[in-house]
Amino acid sequence: MKSAMSIGEFAKLTGVSQRTLRYYDQIGLMKPSHISESGRRYYTERDLIPLQHIIALKYLEYPLEEIRIALPQTTASLKQSLALQKQAIVSKQEHLAQMLKAVDYSLSVLEMNEEPDTQFITFLIHSVIREKEHLHWMSRHFPQQSVDFLTETMKTRELEITRSTAELMQQIKRDLPLFEPGHPRLQEYADKVLNMVKETLGPDFHMEAINPDAFNDVPDLHVSPFTAEEELKLGEVFKIYAERQNGEE
Amino acid sequence: MKSAMSIGEFAKLTGVSQRTLRYYDQIGLMKPSHISESGRRYYTERDLIPLQHIIALKYLEYPLEEIRIALPQTTASLKQSLALQKQAIVSKQEHLAQMLKAVDYSLSVLEMNEEPDTQFITFLIHSVIREKEHLHWMSRHFPQQSVDFLTETMKTRELEITRSTAELMQQIKRDLPLFEPGHPRLQEYADKVLNMVKETLGPDFHMEAINPDAFNDVPDLHVSPFTAEEELKLGEVFKIYAERQNGEE
DNA sequence: CGAACCCTAACGCGGCGTAACGGTCC
DNA sequence: TGGACCGTTACGCCGCGTTAGGGTTC
Numbered sequence: 001m002k003s004a005m006s007i008g009e010f011a012k013l014t015g016v017s018q019r020t021l022r023y024y025d026q027i028g029l030m031k032p033s034h035i036s037e038s039g040r041r042y043y044t045e046r047d048l049i050p051l052q053h054i055i056a057l058k059y060l061e062y063p064l065e066e067i068r069i070a071l072p073q074t075t076a077s078l079k080q081s082l083a084l085q086k087q088a089i090v091s092k093q094e095h096l097a098q099m100l101k102a103v104d105y106s107l108s109v110l111e112m113n114e115e116p117d118t119q120f121i122t123f124l125i126h127s128v129i130r131e132k133e134h135l136h137w138m139s140r141h142f143p144q145q146s147v148d149f150l151t152e153t154m155k156t157r158e159l160e161i162t163r164s165t166a167e168l169m170q171q172i173k174r175d176l177p178l179f180e181p182g183h184p185r186l187q188e189y190a191d192k193v194l195n196m197v198k199e200t201l202g203p204d205f206h207m208e209a210i211n212p213d214a215f216n217d218v219p220d221l222h223v224s225p226f227t228a229e230e231e232l233k234l235g236e237v238f239k240i241y242a243e244r245q246n247g248e249e
Numbered sequence: 250m251k252s253a254m255s256i257g258e259f260a261k262l263t264g265v266s267q268r269t270l271r272y273y274d275q276i277g278l279m280k281p282s283h284i285s286e287s288g289r290r291y292y293t294e295r296d297l298i299p300l301q302h303i304i305a306l307k308y309l310e311y312p313l314e315e316i317r318i319a320l321p322q323t324t325a326s327l328k329q330s331l332a333l334q335k336q337a338i339v340s341k342q343e344h345l346a347q348m349l350k351a352v353d354y355s356l357s358v359l360e361m362n363e364e365p366d367t368q369f370i371t372f373l374i375h376s377v378i379r380e381k382e383h384l385h386w387m388s389r390h391f392p393q394q395s396v397d398f399l400t401e402t403m404k405t406r407e408l409e410i411t412r413s414t415a416e417l418m419q420q421i422k423r424d425l426p427l428f429e430p431g432h433p434r435l436q437e438y439a440d441k442v443l444n445m446v447k448e449t450l451g452p453d454f455h456m457e458a459i460n461p462d463a464f465n466d467v468p469d470l471h472v473s474p475f476t477a478e479e480e481l482k483l484g485e486v487f488k489i490y491a492e493r494q495n496g497e498e
Numbered sequence: 499c500g501a502a503c504c505c506t507a508a509c510g511c512g513g514c515g516t517a518a519c520g521g522t523c524c
Numbered sequence: 525t526g527g528a529c530c531g532t533t534a535c536g537c538c539g540c541g542t543t544a545g546g547g548t549t550c
Contacts, residue, residue: 008503013471022505023540038548039505048471053367056374060348064539071367078367079359086352093345096338099309103335110328118302118320118327125305222262222297257529271531272514287522288531313513 003044004034010043014051029068030054060085102128104159109166117173123225124166133219141214142201149202161200168192169225172234181236190241252293253283259292263300278317279303309334351377353408358415366422372474373415379472390463391450398451410449417441418474421483430485439490 010032011018024030025041030050032041050071057067062085070081102125109124127134139147153161172189179186198205226234259281260267273279274290279299281290299320306316311334319330351374358373376383388396402410421438428435447454475483 006503017540018504019540019542027539036548040548041504045471049368049371052375052472053371056351056371056378059374059378060352073367075359078370079356082352082356082359086349086356089345089349089352093342093349096342096345100335100338100342102305103309103331103338107328107331107335110324110331118322119298121327122298122302122305125308126301129305129308222294223301255529266514267530268514268516276513285522289522290530 004042005044007032007041007043010047014048016051016055024054024064027064027068029064061088098128098131101158105162105166108159108163109170112163112167112170117170117225120166120170120173120225123223124162126223130219130223137214137217137219141210141217143205143209146201146205149205150200153200161196165196168196173226173230176230176233176237181233182240186237187241187244190237194241253291254293256281256290256292259296263297265300265304273303273313276313276317278313310337347377347380350407354411354415357408357412358419361412361416361419366419366474369415369419369422369474372472373411375472386463386467390459390466392454392458395450395454398454399449402449410445414445417445422475422479425479425482425486430482431489435486436490436493439486443490 005013007018007021010016011021021030021032021041021043025032030047033044033047034042036042053071054064054067057070058064060082062070066081070078073081105124105128106121109120135147135151138150168189172186172193175185175189197207224231254262256267256270259265260270270279270281270290270292274281279296282293282296283291285291302320303313303316306319307313309331311319315330319327322330354373354377355370358369384396384400387399417438421435421442424434424438446456473480
């Protein structure tokens with residue numbers, strides 16, 4: 001029975017640093033079994049148990065203050081506290097899943113082309129950040145049918161759709177300054193955009209059904225893949241596209 | 250064009266606090282477009298773009314210092330940096346999955362019985378913390394066949410096995426002080442334990458094949474569901490069990 | 499006696515929140 | 525002129541790591 005250890009020995013035995021042990025002593029979380037007259041801390045095997053408790057709860061990311069409270073707790077409150085902690089873990093997992101999605105989008109766009117735009121990456125990440133708000137906004141302003149269609153589509157084809165949308169936007173950004181709004185190249189892009197919209201929102205979706213006021217209400221203000229100038233020119237492109245469509249019919 | 254905003258207006262517009270904007274100014278991460286003679290900060294719409302970049306990278310949990318470096322970066326290094334960030338996210342996810350497992354074990358044990366033991370919960374959490382080391386230790390000292398069997402079993406029946414193991418240990422802890430080592434109740438427990446071992450390590454596993462020295466090498470020292478006294482008494486129980494087995498055959 | 503250990507005190511980290519106290523704008 | 529805004533300065537948070545400077549043990 002090696003009953004009394006110095007702080008150094010105890011630290012080696014447990015893998016907890018001397019500084020940490022002194023800190024736990026200081027905040028009253030765990031005091032050593034004995035303290036000599038000269039102030040030296042001596043630990044025994046009995047100190048292992050509370051320390052292992054602390055390590056276990058720290059692993060679950062309890063703050064030290066909570067650990068102090070939780071250590072001498074009853075079953076009921078322990079259960080409750082663990083349930084809370086579980087909730088916290090789950091929401092962190094959700095957060096991480098979102099982050100992972102954002103990174104994956106960004107990486108797949110970066111791999112796609114030579115000269116990517118940081119603004120574009122930013123846009124992608126923001127579209128993940130604001131995903132929930134966007135959906136909420138849509139369910140306020142778009143027909144329920146379209147929202148359902150989108151949710152369904154996203155479940156299975158999210159990465160694919162994000163990628164091709166991103167690719168299309170990049171092409172538009174590249175060619176927009178090179179051609180007139182009426183040029184076949186840009187008109188083709190307009191057509192592609194509308195097809196993508198139909199693909200994601202369903203064939204029954206029509207832009208005309210949306211109240212234009214809805215767009216004054218868009219949540220993530222000012223985060224767009226396009227500059228103000230680009231958006232203006234794009235507006236012209238779509239105007240011409242609409243006119244030609246009406247003319248043909 | 251409302252081009253110049255005070256810090257208050259800009260904060261409302263972007264949802265970023267005044268304190269944060271001043272802090273970003275202070276550390277040179279993002280300075281306002283203009284500063285008046287009296288020292289007031291004025292922001293314009295142009296300031297939105299770098300701020301959105303910052304928000305996006307913060308979302309990916311980049312530290313501010315990295316953001317400052319990353320903002321004017323080339324494609325190649327941006328890609329590399331994102332790949333690193335992805336790695337970090339994935340390992341955090343793994344960590345969270347482990348935490349979740351630990352909490353779930355603990356909760357399922359707490360739900361199982363009336364009078365649970367904090368030491369027992371601690372043991373469960375530590376068994377998750379040390380999972381990898383345990384497996385590594387086993388692959389050094391146990392036959393490969395048994396390790397493979399265990400890995401396979403765990404893939405499908407982990408929670409179930411953990412639960413029943415926990416239940417058995419709790420029963421043992423409860424009855425151990427009440428009976429003599431040779432008592433049928435305790436002998437039955439010994440039998441159950443050996444059956445559980447066979448169930449998880451495979452029917453071909455035999456304790457005698459293991460070098461006793463292996464147990465001087467166990468990684469998570471001193472974290473056991475039993476006290477030293479309990480372990481001693483348990484030793485006697487198993488000794489008697491082994492003698493009776495040999496006698497019968 | 500000296501090396502190896504121990505002690506306390508104090509700063510630093512990151513990203514702000516939150517006073518406290520005073521100047522500036524309309 | 526007064527109230528709403530703005531400014532700087534500085535402490536606090538959390539869980540220690542990391543000196544710095546000195547005492548104790550064998």
